[in-house]
Amino acid sequence: MGADRSPALHAQGDPRAARKGCRGDPGRLDDRFATARLNGLNLSPRELRAFRRVKFLGCGSAFYVGQIGAQLVEDLARMPADAEAASEFRYRNPLIEPDTLYVVVSQSGETADTAFAVAEITRKGGTVVGVVNAVGSTIAREVQGGIYIHAGPEIAVASTKALTNMAMAVAMLALHLGRLRDLSVADGQRILKALKRIPDQIQQILEADESIKLVAKSLAQASNAFYIGRVRQYPVAREGAQKLKEISYVHAEAYPTSELKHGPLALIDDQLLTVAIVPDDDLTERNIAAVQQVQARGGRVVVITHPNVDLQGMDVERIDVPKSEPELDPILLIIPTQLLAYHAALTLGHDIDKPRNLAKSVTVE
Numbered sequence: 001m002g003a004d005r006s007p008a009l010h011a012q013g014d015p016r017a018a019r020k021g022c023r024g025d026p027g028r029l030d031d032r033f034a035t036a037r038l039n040g041l042n043l044s045p046r047e048l049r050a051f052r053r054v055k056f057l058g059c060g061s062a063f064y065v066g067q068i069g070a071q072l073v074e075d076l077a078r079m080p081a082d083a084e085a086a087s088e089f090r091y092r093n094p095l096i097e098p099d100t101l102y103v104v105v106s107q108s109g110e111t112a113d114t115a116f117a118v119a120e121i122t123r124k125g126g127t128v129v130g131v132v133n134a135v136g137s138t139i140a141r142e143v144q145g146g147i148y149i150h151a152g153p154e155i156a157v158a159s160t161k162a163l164t165n166m167a168m169a170v171a172m173l174a175l176h177l178g179r180l181r182d183l184s185v186a187d188g189q190r191i192l193k194a195l196k197r198i199p200d201q202i203q204q205i206l207e208a209d210e211s212i213k214l215v216a217k218s219l220a221q222a223s224n225a226f227y228i229g230r231v232r233q234y235p236v237a238r239e240g241a242q243k244l245k246e247i248s249y250v251h252a253e254a255y256p257t258s259e260l261k262h263g264p265l266a267l268i269d270d271q272l273l274t275v276a277i278v279p280d281d282d283l284t285e286r287n288i289a290a291v292q293q294v295q296a297r298g299g300r301v302v303v304i305t306h307p308n309v310d311l312q313g314m315d316v317e318r319i320d321v322p323k324s325e326p327e328l329d330p331i332l333l334i335i336p337t338q339l340l341a342y343h344a345a346l347t348l349g350h351d352i353d354k355p356r357n358l359a360k361s362v363t364v365e
């Protein structure tokens with residue numbers, strides 16, 4: 001691990017990195033036109049308007065960022081969008097459509113499955129851009145344009161602060177596409193303002209690190225964990241489960257909250273801990289009902305939520321995260337899931353600098 005031993009920075013989003021992610025030359029957040037300036041895409045407004053859909057590709061955490069990005073593109077640009085694991089895409093002789101914008105997401109820029117997806121899209125004449133951290137990496141060189149996320153070297157072996165910046169970058173892309181279409185100036189400004197607040201909000205989460213540490217002790221004692229989140233928060237749940245597996249070696253699975261009743265509820269007992277993502281939005285009541293279903297089966301619950309959500313006196317462990325705009329909430333809700341995995345790993349005595357199965361770049365199949 002590098003020189004910065006601060007546990008908080010070691011483990012997750014870094015406000016300094018997030019600030020840099022919004023910078024570019026002359027600055028990516030464009031107040032005048034309520035949009036994001038993304039010159040590196042190398043695509044003119046006319047070319048960008050000609051795309052009818054967007055497809056994100058990545059592996060692991062970068063795939064989950066792609067899922068966040070797809071939802072953002074649908075929300076802000078009202079274009080159909082989806083995300084797929086690059087590791088699957090490469091093996092299924094994918095149809096490459098000329099009116100689809102392909103966006104590959106990779107911290108290292110060296111993940112072989114993602115690089116192969118780039119080659120396949122390029123070979124079949126598609127347009128592919130990258131959301132990449134490592135400047136000059138294989139993927140950065142092979143895409144037709146893109147957004148460097150400027151997170152600085154990702155010191156944690158598992159992508160952490162880079163994930164935050166990748167999520168901010170896909171939000172800027174969605175904003176940019178939205179403002180080329182029907183997103184209003186007012187909505188553009190609403191998203192811009194929220195993006196600018198994110199670094200300070202990350203700082204606030206880091207300041208609550210002690211309480212997250214306490215919750216992580218429960219997680220470290222669990223033999224199994226479920227992470228549940230609905231719609232925009234499903235990728236948050238996936239990232240939470242992924243990090244717990246990768247760093248703490250606690251068995252964890254993520255489910256869309258609505259899928260719980262279609263099978264996984266059968267496994268709930270007092271040995272299984274559920275981490276529920278319950279934002280303050282139009283689905284809060286439904287999410288609380290799901291938490292009650294888990295509790296009714298004797299399951300213990302950690303709720304990652306917003307300060308004004310009333311958990312109706314439920315006996316749960318609670319982590320509050322500052323509220324953003326609904327479209328951007330996942331970016332902040334992810335951070336405590338990474339901190340939980342980090343502290344659970346430390347509690348269990350694992351060397352977080354040498355995770356069992358992770359190399360800095362995955363250049364093998």
Ligand code: BG6
Pocket residue numbers: 059060061062105106107108109110111114158159246358361362
């Ligand atoms: C996987 C790692 O192999 O690669 C994940 O286990 C990581 O943690 C993923 O998110 C993608 O890496 P990158 O560098 O392409 O973002």
